[in-house]
Amino acid sequence: MLEALKVRDFRLLWTGRTVSLLGSWLLVIAIPAHVYALTGSLLATGLTLVAEYLPPLLLGPFAGVVADRWDRRRVMITADLFRAAAVALMLFATAGHSLWLVYAALVAESTGAVLFRPAAQAHIPAVVGTGGGLSSANSLNAAVDGTVRLVAPPLGAVILTFAGFQTLIWIDVASYLVSAAAIAATTRTTAQAVRKRVLADLAAGWKVLRDLPIALALLPLTAVFLAANASLSALLVPFGIRQLGGSEQIGLVVSALGIGFLLGAVVIRRLVDRVQPRLLLAASQLATAVAFLVLFSSTSLIVALPAGVAIGVFGSMTLVTPQTALQRAVPNDALGRISAVFLTAEALATLIGALAGPLLAQMVSLSAAVVVACMVTAGGALAGLAVMPRAAQAVQ
Numbered sequence: 001m002l003e004a005l006k007v008r009d010f011r012l013l014w015t016g017r018t019v020s021l022l023g024s025w026l027l028v029i030a031i032p033a034h035v036y037a038l039t040g041s042l043l044a045t046g047l048t049l050v051a052e053y054l055p056p057l058l059l060g061p062f063a064g065v066v067a068d069r070w071d072r073r074r075v076m077i078t079a080d081l082f083r084a085a086a087v088a089l090m091l092f093a094t095a096g097h098s099l100w101l102v103y104a105a106l107v108a109e110s111t112g113a114v115l116f117r118p119a120a121q122a123h124i125p126a127v128v129g130t131g132g133g134l135s136s137a138n139s140l141n142a143a144v145d146g147t148v149r150l151v152a153p154p155l156g157a158v159i160l161t162f163a164g165f166q167t168l169i170w171i172d173v174a175s176y177l178v179s180a181a182a183i184a185a186t187t188r189t190t191a192q193a194v195r196k197r198v199l200a201d202l203a204a205g206w207k208v209l210r211d212l213p214i215a216l217a218l219l220p221l222t223a224v225f226l227a228a229n230a231s232l233s234a235l236l237v238p239f240g241i242r243q244l245g246g247s248e249q250i251g252l253v254v255s256a257l258g259i260g261f262l263l264g265a266v267v268i269r270r271l272v273d274r275v276q277p278r279l280l281l282a283a284s285q286l287a288t289a290v291a292f293l294v295l296f297s298s299t300s301l302i303v304a305l306p307a308g309v310a311i312g313v314f315g316s317m318t319l320v321t322p323q324t325a326l327q328r329a330v331p332n333d334a335l336g337r338i339s340a341v342f343l344t345a346e347a348l349a350t351l352i353g354a355l356a357g358p359l360l361a362q363m364v365s366l367s368a369a370v371v372v373a374c375m376v377t378a379g380g381a382l383a384g385l386a387v388m389p390r391a392a393q394a395v396q
Contacts, residue, residue, distance in 0.1 A: 004137035009127045009186040014137075016182030017120065018144045020080065023175025025152030030160045030168050031090075031102065038099055051106035053351050055114045060344030067119040067336025072126075073186060075119040080180035083112035084173045091169050117343055121327070122335035127186075130328045132273060138320050138327075139269035146261025146312065154251065206341075208334040214277070215330060215338060217388045218322045219345055224380040225285055225318060227349040228373040231357025232292050235366060238358075242366070243299055252301060253308045260312015268317045277325040278388035284317040285381035289374045296370040 004010045036045045066075060086108030093101040128137045159168050209215050240250035271280055288311060295307035322342075330338045353373075361369040 004128045004133045007128050012182045012186045016179035020175045020179035021148050022152055023172035025148045026156035026168055027172055028153045029157045034165045051103045052110045053347050055110040056344055056347035059114050060340045063114045064118050064337030064340025067122050072119040072123040076116055076183050077180045079112040079116035080176045083109050084176035087172045091166055118336045118339040121339040125327045126332055135272045135324055138324050139265045142316050142320050143262055143265035146258050150255055150258025209338055212329055213389045214325055221380055221384045222322050223345045223349040226346055227353035228376040230350040230353030231373045234354045234357045235361055239296055253304055256305045256308030257312040260309040261316045264313040264316025268320045272324050277321055281321045282381040282385045284314045286378055287314040289377035293374045
């Protein structure tokens with residue numbers, strides 16, 4: 001699993017990503033809490049989510065063109081510096097009349113992330129190759145995701161309580177600056193020729209997508225899974241309050257999910273180079289559906305916590321498998337555009353799922369919404385077996 005860390009440039013990229021991710025996740029609870037404290041409005045608090053999802057939906061494909069046509073190293077550095085400046089705007093949001101600064105900062109920060117993510121995803125194979133080093137790199141990133149999800153939100157809440165909102169903002173600003181410095185220390189790359197025909201570049205990216213059966217199959221499969229996952233995640237809090245006893249129990253389940261992500265990173269490193277993507281993805285999605293069903297059927301932490309760990313393990317595998325398959329199948333000069341299309345689909349699917357799950361629960365029942373989402377997840381897994389190519393996946 002540590003193979004990719006032998007590469008100096010990846011160590012720097014991984015360090016920068018880890019620090020900036022930690023800074024961002026410290027604010028997951030803090031920003032909605034700050035907005036609610038300023039306004040007392042659930043609507044104003046909910047708009048923070050909308051502000052974060054707008055840029056991926058509107059700018060995703062264009063960000064892919066940037067990642068493929070400009071020096072990706074410079075794109076990532078610029079995006080980090082831009083995000084640091086954007087987050088700093090929140091320092092001036094100290095009253096209800098300045099709340100617009102929070103939304104503007106969130107939109108700007110998300111725009112920077114839209115530019116950063118496809119560039120980073122396309123740059124990793126260029127640094128570590130497409131063999132075992134790539135699966136090692138993606139597993140390490142998944143391990144970081146699990147650790148940050150486990151540690152950062154409660155840590156952010158503690159810092160917010162004892163040190164205040166502005167301290168958290170300065171930490172996040174510093175995290176982006178550290179990330180930019182780490183990336184700046186990597187090996188300089190030859191800048192790619194800039195093309196001014198943006199629409200032509202977009203069309204070329206779509207052609208690459210259409211000509212790759214595995215990419216064409218993975219796009220709807222990934223979107224369906226993420227929509228179902230988002231609907232179930234949106235129902236977790238009301239379920240925890242009704243069935244498990246309250247917010248403390250929900251926090252324990254979220255921690256169990258983080259532990260599962262860590263374990264999943266170890267498991268996927270061993271499997272992703274040995275098992276065909278279609279089989280690995282289908283098994284992971286089916287197992288995730290079963291684990292969600294067990295979680296939402298539980299009435300105590302004795303059942304809920306192991307189910308949460310299982311969701312984390314198989315959910316992590318479900319995310320890493322298509323990412324690794326894409327990075328190996330897509331030509332590197334088009335990988336930024338293809339990654340951006342997937343990130344845009346991810347944002348749209350997550351937003352739809354987060355709205356659809358609670359709506360169905362409100363109209364019918366929470367249990368009905370859970371069953372539908374789990375059936376959609378399982379159906380997507382079976383569909384993947386039918387539509388994904390039977391390519392061998394053996395990496396020595």
